[in-house]
Amino acid sequence: MATTSKHFAGTPVTCHSFNKARTEVAISPNNHEVEIYSQKGSDWELTATLKQHEQRVTSIDWAPVSNMIVTCGVDRNSYVWTREGNEWKPALVILRLNRAATCVKWSPKENKFAVGSGAKIICVCYYDEDHKWWASKHIKKPLRSTVLGIDWHPNNCLLAAACADFKSRIFSAYMKEIEEKPEGCSWGKKMPWGNLMGEYSNNAWAHSTSFSPSGDKLAWVSHDSTVSVFDTVGDKLHCIKLPELPFLSCLFFSEQSIIVAGHGCFPALLNFSDKLEFKQKLMPKSEAKTDSKAQGARKMFEGMDSRGTTSQVKALDTIHQNSITQISRYSEAGFATTGVDGKLVIWNTKAMSDVTFL
């Protein structure tokens, strides 16, 4: 399984986002800062640090075309960063929240973005030309708890939300002030602002949600180790209960494949044709564990010597050594994961000869 990885200084990576060319990546090392790394050969080099948030940054999204970065954090604020030369300039977004902002995502056309929050509100933000600032409109009803994950439909209007009140919802985020009226899609014909287009119950809080590339299906993961897909073809909800630890992030990779990852420290592949099917865990082949007995013994004595431990601290046989918190698309055939172990891993599905992606 071909992967490349980068280990960031031993702190958890809260979130990450790549630029369009995938030559730069923005991460937050679990604090109030956002760090930008540029690819230098096979390594990544720190080129900029964005300091404006006062508390932990929870989410980053880098717009591919406009090249603007939007960040949000526990300090209830969100900033839109634009590059001027080598500097990144922040612009405050008027969110009007009284709880932490949890997740942020640019819409496909990049004319607006959505921020999920702990205030039972989703803010949809747009650039107000008259006042020259980013303003927001709120979606409140019927959210009854924190919004943990959001994703945009490819039509730039529908917004999916994974909520802590045991529901997954789809809202219309069509703003008549700034855009053309959308045509009907498989989720409904009329899409007035804030309209609830779909609502699905779970047995636990949902962590993350993702539309399929066509937008006709929606997948989400919840804390009861369940993966769910709602398919508008046939209007049917498909759920699969898995024997693993809960998943924190999901990505609808192609119309037929979903990648999920979470507390189990490995990404897993699910297929969806007429029904949802667990395909396999994406793990490195076992040759990674090459410790012979002699090396093992040596390590044990080294451990006794340097750390005073008598038993070996065994590494997990997954690439990530702790929970994976985010999956993002890297290329047509690749995706990237970051996690609590501070690693950024880029997975190339083309090279996964033992995996069949539909």
Add this chain to the structure above:
Amino acid sequence: MSKKTRSDQFRDADIDMYDEDQYVDDDDTGGDNAAAQLADREGRVRTLISNGNHAGALPIILEAPPTGSKDKTLNTKNISLVLDVLTRFKTAEIEKAVSGLDADQQDNLMKYIYKGFSEGGEKDFTILLSFHEKVYKLGGLGCIMRVLTDRKTL
């Protein structure tokens, strides 16, 4: 003994009733006829048990737990019926019985196992540990997560 200096009556005040958008769990359906369901189930289970067929009784007791019911006596009655069936098993029989269950039944069984642990009491529930081992083998950590996260408690 020290004298109480302040009233603690405020602890009983239901402050949530003044919160307009407080979180309320969705209403379960089926809470009403839970008593009838249980009586029916108990009848079937008792017949099977008296014939020594507790393995056959296992899937029946795992059908639709009365999670929607607010009636406490009904819930205790249901749990004691389940535990009665489970404690009749011999360790060697468990694996076969559990492997015949579907995913929902496994989840329900795991719920009862944890409920049994918390009830404890006079009876010896060591058999539950063997059940736990076998269900865990099939349902994995996900099965335990579902017990922990489910709001529909027994």
